[in-house]
Amino acid sequence: MTDTITVRGFVATEIRSSTTPGGVPTASFRLGSAERRFDKAANAWVDGNINWFTVQGYRQLAGNMGCSIKKGQRVIIVGKLKMRSWEKEGRFYHDAEIDADAVGHDLKWGTANFIRNSGNPQAADAFGPANGDRSISGPSDAGGDGADDDRLDVDEADDDAAEAGIFVDDAGDELELDPETGELTGAAA
Numbered sequence: 562m563t564d565t566i567t568v569r570g571f572v573a574t575e576i577r578s579s580t581t582p583g584g585v586p587t588a589s590f591r592l593g594s595a596e597r598r599f600d601k602a603a604n605a606w607v608d609g610n611i612n613w614f615t616v617q618g619y620r621q622l623a624g625n626m627g628c629s630i631k632k633g634q635r636v637i638i639v640g641k642l643k644m645r646s647w648e649k650e651g652r653f654y655h656d657a658e659i660d661a662d663a664v665g666h667d668l669k670w671g672t673a674n675f676i677r678n679s680g681n682p683q684a685a686d687a688f689g690p691a692n693g694d695r696s697i698s699g700p701s702d703a704g705g706d707g708a709d710d711d712r713l714d715v716d717e718a719d720d721d722a723a724e725a726g727i728f729v730d731d732a733g734d735e736l737e738l739d740p741e742t743g744e745l746t747g748a749a750a
Contacts, residue, residue, distance in 0.1 A: 564641065564642045565639070565640065565641055565662075566640065566641075566642045566659065567637065567638070567639045568612075568637070568638045568659065569637050569638075570592045570593050570594035570595070570612075570635070570636065570638070571593050571594075571633065571634065571635055571636070572590055572591075572592060572630055572634050572636055573590070573592060573593045574590050575590070575632050576588050576590050576630055576632075577589050577590065578623065578627045585619055585620060586619065586620060586623040586624055587617065587619050587623050588617075588622075588623035588624070588626040588627050589617045590615075590616055590626075590630065590632075591613060591616075592613070592614045592616050592636070592638060592659070593611045593613055594611065594612045595608045595609065595610075595612075596608070596610050596612075597609065612657070614657045615658045615659070616638055616640070616658075616659045617658060617659065617660055617661060618661045622661060622664065625664075629664075634666060634671075635666065635669070635671070637664075637665050637666075637667050638661055638663070638664055639661070639663040639664075640659040640660050640661040640662045640663070641659065641660045641662070642657065642658070642659055643657075643658045643659075643660060644657055644658075
């Protein structure tokens with residue numbers, strides 16, 4: 562059985578990255594989703610039951626998860642729910658897995674800084690190509706000289722660095738994008 566669901570929760574484990582025998586990058590973590598309710602007797606919000614899920618991402622999403630998601634952070638997951646059951650030594654075990662289509666930080670609890678992947682045609686979706694136009698819409702040319710002032714270009718140096726797979730983190734350090742895994746690695750040469 563597979564159903565698409567959206568779950569909000571917290572990352573309960575470190576991200577585990579690996580590769581399938583076919584060479585596909587994967588990443589997974591445990592997600593806890595706690596029920597919140599108002600306890601009138603205590604006059605406070607309290608946690609109820611916690612549902613546990615194993616979140617699994619593949620390909621570019623796996624690399625982005627490894628670079629972006631950390632234990633303890635609040636996230637929102639969209640994916641396909643898969644229920645697994647197995648028996649081991651006479652005991653039955655059950656696991657709820659989410660085959661993630663999208664993973665993002667829950668901005669109700671904090672802020673995030675988004676960096677678009679460069680040169681990733683596989684990440685195109687309904688919102689447009691992943692390596693699409695890197696310009697910002699601006700006011701049209703009032704002078705009527707035919708110049709294309711409808712777009713304000715992003716700094717060319719930033720464009721060149723992004724196309725080369727080099728990004729600058731919040732501390733000002735240059736990081737290089739591994740084209741195989743989509744992970745940001747140490748200092749760029």
